[in-house]
Amino acid sequence: MAANTSLDTTALAAVELRLAATDKLLAKNYPGDDGRRQPIHTAYVPADRYTPELPAQWGADALEAAGGVSGLQSLASTLGLKDAGRLAELVASKLESEPIEDLRLDFEDGFGHRSDEEEDQWAARAAKDVVAAVNSAVAPPFIGIRFKCFEAPTRSRAVRTLDIFISELAAHGPLPSGLVLTLPKVTTVAQVETMVYICENLERAHSWAPRTLKFEVQMETPQLILSHEGIVPSAVLLHAGDGRITSLHYGTYDYSASLGIAAAYQSMEHPAADYAKNVMQVAIAETGVHMSDGSTNILPLGDDESVRAAWALHARLVRRHLERGIYQGWDLHQNQLVTRYLASYAFYREGFDAAATRLRNYVHKIESAIMDEPATAKALGNFIRRGLICGALSAEEIVEHAGISIETLESIALAREIKKEDAHV
Missing domain, CATH: 3.20.20.60 (Phosphoenolpyruvate-binding domains)
Structure with a gap:
C-alpha cells in the first residue's frame, strides 16, 4: 500500500531548485577531508x-x-x-x-x-x-x-x-x-x-x-x-x-x-x-x-x-x-x-584502547554503555588513523584491537569507501 503524500512533483522540483545554490556552495567550499597526510x-x-x-x-x-x-x-x-x-x-x-x-x-x-x-x-x-x-x-x-x-x-x-x-x-x-x-x-x-x-x-x-x-x-x-x-x-x-x-x-x-x-x-x-x-x-x-x-x-x-x-x-x-x-x-x-x-x-597510544573498543563496538554493533553516532565514529577513526600515519600505532595493533581492516578504518575516518590498495599501511 502506497504511503500518503501531499507534495506534488512541482513542489519537489522547487525544493531542489531552491537548494541548488547551497549544494554547489557546500560541494565547492566544504568538501571535507581529502585524506592527504598531515605532518605532525x-x-x-x-x-x-x-x-x-x-x-x-x-x-x-x-x-x-x-x-x-x-x-x-x-x-x-x-x-x-x-x-x-x-x-x-x-x-x-x-x-x-x-x-x-x-x-x-x-x-x-x-x-x-x-x-x-x-x-x-x-x-x-x-x-x-x-x-x-x-x-x-x-x-x-x-x-x-x-x-x-x-x-x-x-x-x-x-x-x-x-x-x-x-x-x-x-x-x-x-x-x-x-x-x-x-x-x-x-x-x-x-x-x-x-x-x-x-x-x-x-x-x-x-x-x-x-x-x-x-x-x-x-x-x-x-x-x-x-x-x-x-x-x-x-x-x-x-x-x-x-x-x-x-x-x-x-x-x-x-x-x-x-x-x-x-x-x-x-x-x-x-x-x-x-x-x-x-x-x-x-x-x-x-x-x-x-x-x-x-x-x-x-x-x-x-x-x-x-x-x-x-x-x-x-x-x-x-x-x-x-x-x-x-x-x-x-x-x-x-x-x-x-x-x-x-x-x-x-x-595516540594512551587513547588507543578506548577508541579502538568504541570503534569495534560501533562497527560490529556490540551493545555497550556508550552509544556512538556516525559523526563520533568518524572522529574515532580519524584519531586512530592519525596515530597510524605518524608511527605511534601499527596496522597490526589496529586490526587486532579494533577488529577492523585498515581500509574499513579509513572508510569510516574519511566518510567514503576506501579500497584495500588505497589504504594507508
Missing part, C-alpha cells in the same frame, strides 16, 4: 643552513641529547607518560627513520635581509639541494620554502625568491610530490589572491596543469582575525584561494607582538592565542584545509635542569594542542624532536 610538525631552518643531510643529523642529535633509548624511557617516565619503554623504542625508531616530517627552508625571519645577489644564490641553491635530497631519498615527506611576505618593503624580494626557487626546481625535472610553499604574515585577502595569480603565471610558464602549485598561509596578524570591515578574513581567504591553500599556520610571536602582549607572556597558551586559533579552527572546518599551532621559543639547551624544564614545557604544549584538535605544530630546534614525538605518540 613543521621544522624551520634558515635556508643557508640546509643540506640534504640535515634531517638525519637532526634525528641523530636529538637521540643523543635524549641519551638514547634508555634516556628516552627515563624522560617519558619523568613526564608521566604511560608505557615509557614502548614509547622510547618507537620514538628512537622515528628519529632514525623519519626525524622530520615537514621541513621549511626559511628565507624570511630565519634568513633575514641580505643583498639581492646573495638571496638569489641561496634561492637557487635551495632548489638544487631539495632536488638532490629527493633524488637520494633523504628528503622529508614534505619540504619547501618560506619566502618573505607580500607587504610593500619585501614584496618584490618575496616574488623573486619564489620565482627562482620554482624555476630552478622545474629545470631539474618534476616538482617534488611533497612540495610546500609558505606565504607568511598575511594581512589581507588580496595578498592571497595575489599569490594565486603568481601561481597561475608560474604554471603557465612551465606548462603545468592548473593548481599544480599550492601553498599554506601563516596567520600572524590580527587583521586576519578581524578586519577593518568587521569580517573574519581568515575564513574568507580560504575560499579566495582557488583550492590552493593547504594549511593555516598560527604564528605565536608575531601575532602576540601585534597585540602588544609583553614578551615574557607571549605563548602558545596565552588567551589571545587561543582565541585566534579558535577562530581559525572554525574557519577551516570541513574545508579540507589543515591547521597548525605555532612554536615555543624556549629551547632544550643549556644545563641539564634547563633542558629538562624546556622538554617538559614543550611536551605539555604539544599535548595541549592535540587535545584541542590541532594536530600539527612548529619545531625550531632538533632537541624539540624528542618531546614532539614522545608527547604525540603518548597521546
Whole structure:
C-alpha cells in the first residue's frame, strides 16, 4: 500500500531548485577531508643552513641529547607518560627513520635581509639541494620554502625568491610530490589572491596543469582575525584561494607582538592565542584545509635542569594542542624532536584502547554503555588513523584491537569507501 503524500512533483522540483545554490556552495567550499597526510610538525631552518643531510643529523642529535633509548624511557617516565619503554623504542625508531616530517627552508625571519645577489644564490641553491635530497631519498615527506611576505618593503624580494626557487626546481625535472610553499604574515585577502595569480603565471610558464602549485598561509596578524570591515578574513581567504591553500599556520610571536602582549607572556597558551586559533579552527572546518599551532621559543639547551624544564614545557604544549584538535605544530630546534614525538605518540597510544573498543563496538554493533553516532565514529577513526600515519600505532595493533581492516578504518575516518590498495599501511 502506497504511503500518503501531499507534495506534488512541482513542489519537489522547487525544493531542489531552491537548494541548488547551497549544494554547489557546500560541494565547492566544504568538501571535507581529502585524506592527504598531515605532518605532525613543521621544522624551520634558515635556508643557508640546509643540506640534504640535515634531517638525519637532526634525528641523530636529538637521540643523543635524549641519551638514547634508555634516556628516552627515563624522560617519558619523568613526564608521566604511560608505557615509557614502548614509547622510547618507537620514538628512537622515528628519529632514525623519519626525524622530520615537514621541513621549511626559511628565507624570511630565519634568513633575514641580505643583498639581492646573495638571496638569489641561496634561492637557487635551495632548489638544487631539495632536488638532490629527493633524488637520494633523504628528503622529508614534505619540504619547501618560506619566502618573505607580500607587504610593500619585501614584496618584490618575496616574488623573486619564489620565482627562482620554482624555476630552478622545474629545470631539474618534476616538482617534488611533497612540495610546500609558505606565504607568511598575511594581512589581507588580496595578498592571497595575489599569490594565486603568481601561481597561475608560474604554471603557465612551465606548462603545468592548473593548481599544480599550492601553498599554506601563516596567520600572524590580527587583521586576519578581524578586519577593518568587521569580517573574519581568515575564513574568507580560504575560499579566495582557488583550492590552493593547504594549511593555516598560527604564528605565536608575531601575532602576540601585534597585540602588544609583553614578551615574557607571549605563548602558545596565552588567551589571545587561543582565541585566534579558535577562530581559525572554525574557519577551516570541513574545508579540507589543515591547521597548525605555532612554536615555543624556549629551547632544550643549556644545563641539564634547563633542558629538562624546556622538554617538559614543550611536551605539555604539544599535548595541549592535540587535545584541542590541532594536530600539527612548529619545531625550531632538533632537541624539540624528542618531546614532539614522545608527547604525540603518548597521546595516540594512551587513547588507543578506548577508541579502538568504541570503534569495534560501533562497527560490529556490540551493545555497550556508550552509544556512538556516525559523526563520533568518524572522529574515532580519524584519531586512530592519525596515530597510524605518524608511527605511534601499527596496522597490526589496529586490526587486532579494533577488529577492523585498515581500509574499513579509513572508510569510516574519511566518510567514503576506501579500497584495500588505497589504504594507508
